[in-house]
Amino acid sequence: MDCTEAYKEHIMYSFNGFCKVVIRYAAINAWRDRNRRRQKEISFEYLTEEKFYPLSTSDEFLKSPYEQYPVTICGQTIILTNGELAAALLSLPEKKREIIYLYFFGNYTQQEIADLYGQCKSTAWHYIHSALQMLQEEMEVLLHGES
Structure with a gap:
């Protein structure tokens, strides 16, 4: 079965479209994961603002x-x-x-x-x-x- 040039071009465009969708959703998932991680993280500035007592070896x-x-x-x-x-x-x-x-x-x-x-x-x-x-x-x- 011989493929015409138009059919090959259609397959190529379909594959490229599929790859773009996969990459787009992978980027969206990575962005969401990064945002979830950032929401759970505590910055060092916050830690230094809090009053902490130094560790002591006299405990x-x-x-x-x-x-x-x-x-x-x-x-x-x-x-x-x-x-x-x-x-x-x-x-x-x-x-x-x-x-x-x-x-x-x-x-x-x-x-x-x-x-x-x-x-x-x-x-x-x-x-x-x-x-x-x-x-x-x-x-x-x-x-x-x-x-």
């Missing part, structure tokens, strides 16, 4: 139920909630404390620790492992010594 529900033990390592203060762990950390030699701080609190990798101390990665792993062993031994002494 009872924000207080920690645990005792806090500050430990300073590498010039940084770490707050621990376990007194035995804090005491064990403070009893370690300075280098072991630094390594534990860098690896566990500073999120340094073994390679970065090795670069800091001018050693290879396996030596840094050995430093970390030996520091953890010393910490474990100190914790056991503190826990069994109190019993």
